[in-house]
Amino acid sequence: MSFVEIRGFGKAYGATPVFADVELDVAEGEMCILLGPSGCGKTTLLRAVAGLARPDRGRLVIAGRDVTAASPEARGVAMVFQHYALFPNMTVRQNLAFGLQQKRLPRARIAEKVDAALALMELAPRADARPAELSGGQKQRVALARALVLEPRLLLLDEPLSALDAQIRKRLRDELKRLQRETGFTAILVTHDQEEALVLGDQVAVMNAGRIVQAGPAREVYDRPATRFVAGFIGDFNLLEPDAVRRVFGEQADHAWAIHPEAIDLLPTAAEHGGLTAEASVIDVRIHGPVLRYLVSANGTELKVDVLNRSSIAARCPGDTVRLRLDRAQVREVA
Amino acid sequence: MPEPSGSLADRLLIGVVSLLLLLPVLAVVVSALATDWYSGLVPSGLTLQWFARVLAEPAFQAALARSLFVAAGSVVLQVLVTVPAILVAHCYLPWLDRWMERLMVLPYALPQVVLVVGLLGLYAGGPLPLTGTPWILLLGYLPLAFPLLYLPMKNNLRALRVQELLDAGHLLGAGDLVIARRVILPCVAPGLAVGLSMVFALSFAEFVFANLLVGGNFQTLAVYLFGQRTKIGQVTAVIVVIYFAAMWLSTLAALSMLRRRPI
Known part of the structure; x- marks a missing residue:
């Protein structure tokens, strides 16, 4: 039995389904990512787990207790919101103490727990600041601390990083991972950012149009997308229809091929090679830091090719003719 | 420019x-x-003889006391009725909130005499026969003062994500009343302070309602001033100066409340 079990969850607003037939298992200490495009129902699903939205159908079990009908505060969950939802009239310390005060803990015990949470999140120097005086990253750390100080059985995070700028987002992402390692909390995190999902997720559940289309370890979802949608949403696949496969690689295919950009090698035209090959010409090249992203055209089909950005490999220029090489084992067939 | x-x-x-x-x-x-x-x-x-003379006048003292009573009573009534109504409409009843926004200017769009006739009809008999008592004034000022509270409070409320604050509070184990008292009210305190000081000023100085609804039965400062208009000019001037002082003090009180709560 899993730590969190979602069984047959469904919800509709009138005739419009928000999510349907959702089955999800989250193991204790695991971070599960709900990944999907905006409007796919992932946030409402998270709110239903929190008790802030009521599912029309289905059952929810957290830590062996059926909490389907329980009120939000009786579920032992805590939530971090996209826009922090800090109490603007309270200091950081007061924000952290608020939930503990509602539990009627003794004053000394509250102070102790709040101090520990401040230390954990490195917020002690800002303990007496109000939210308006904090940066976005600090606000979200306060929101995280306010949730963790309650020692919830399950932590819910609703796009916690999406309101932050890129650099802070990466730092907070790493910090989130460190916290999870240190405190071992169980979490469900909602995001539309596939990189965030792969970095943070022990398990990734990809949602589309209110349904979970694939759930599994991050590695597996990245390597073996179950559907064309997952392939398109995760990992920036090259998606080749059967006739494109025939044109480019001269192979017969029953289904479309999904190929990771990094699975294709870029070789000089004269190089020795095994595997599938094709002639192509470079259309464009962009530097993505450690990776060079080539856009090449092979027999009229555009392909993305990622190559490590090493100075030892001479970069090719638009107009160059290259040879593409691909291991057949790297190809995922998707329906 | x-x-x-x-x-x-x-x-x-x-x-x-x-x-x-x-x-x-x-x-x-x-x-x-x-x-x-x-x-x-x-x-x-x-x-300073005019001040001494006016302040020593028992009729003036009584009128001043009545106006202070009406102003303070109006503030209390607004806190008890209008403030919760605005909060409830904003948080739970958006349709009501939209109607509040549309209807709020009505007391200012209609001639005051029309309002007076309406109020007299409303409170002449029925469940609340209040004509001629000061209470009709307090209730009459309720719609008149509504926009004075609604506009500044809405300004503060719009800057808050109330729904998210309620959600966050619920998950932290607080009920709506606790969240309203500990989070939302403190956050709208600046708007509330401005609104209530304007309510105080309005109720303290209002003339048409005071004269037509209660008039001689309950002479407020404005009605008293009106009665003095044909007498010595200095006396009316003294009363007006006392008005100014009261407004100024209520504004100062509101401003000091604002400064005490930096948000």
Whole structure:
């Protein structure tokens, strides 16, 4: 039995389904990512787990207790919101103490727990600041601390990083991972950012149009997308229809091929090679830091090719003719 | 206004407008202190005798007490009725909130006499026969004062993500009332302070309702002032100065409340 079990969850607003037939298992200490495009129902699903939205159908079990009908505060969950939802009239310390005060803990015990949470999140120097005086990253750390100080059985995070700028987002992402390692909390995190999902997720559940289309370890979802949608949403696949496969690689295919950009090698035209090959010409090249992203055209089909950005490999220029090489084992067939 | 010449022109404009606004106030103050100001540009002498005379007048004291009662009562009634109504509409009943926004100007769009007739009809009999009592004034000021609270409070509320704060509070184990008391009310305190000081000023100085709804039965300061208008000019000036002082004090009170809660 899993730590969190979602069984047959469904919800509709009138005739419009928000999510349907959702089955999800989250193991204790695991971070599960709900990944999907905006409007796919992932946030409402998270709110239903929190008790802030009521599912029309289905059952929810957290830590062996059926909490389907329980009120939000009786579920032992805590939530971090996209826009922090800090109490603007309270200091950081007061924000952290608020939930503990509602539990009627003794004053000394509250102070102790709040101090520990401040230390954990490195917020002690800002303990007496109000939210308006904090940066976005600090606000979200306060929101995280306010949730963790309650020692919830399950932590819910609703796009916690999406309101932050890129650099802070990466730092907070790493910090989130460190916290999870240190405190071992169980979490469900909602995001539309596939990189965030792969970095943070022990398990990734990809949602589309209110349904979970694939759930599994991050590695597996990245390597073996179950559907064309997952392939398109995760990992920036090259998606080749059967006739494109025939044109480019001269192979017969029953289904479309999904190929990771990094699975294709870029070789000089004269190089020795095994595997599938094709002639192509470079259309464009962009530097993505450690990776060079080539856009090449092979027999009229555009392909993305990622190559490590090493100075030892001479970069090719638009107009160059290259040879593409691909291991057949790297190809995922998707329906 | 173009930027280069703007600075001087702006200052000049502000100076002229300020002067125009301040001059009558100044004239009233000087007039209240004048021994005699019937001829010449300046009064012939200054004295506090008019203040002493007005303040010692029992009818004035009673009128002042009544106006303070109406103003304070109005503030209390607004806190008990309007403030919760605005909060509830904003948080749970958006359709009601939209109607509040649309209907709020109605008391100002209609001639006050029409309102008076309506109020007299409403409170003449039925479940609340209040005509001629001060209570009809308090209830009459309720819709009149509504926009004074609604607009500044909505300004504060719109800046809050109330729904998210409620969600966050619920998950932290707090009920709506606790969240309202500990989070939302403190956050709208600035707007509330401004609104209530305006409610105080309005109820303290209002004349048409006070005169037509209760008039002689319950003479407020405004009605008393109206009765004095044909008598000595200095006396009316003294009463007006006392008005100014009351407004000024209530504004100061509101401002100090704002400063105490930096949000």
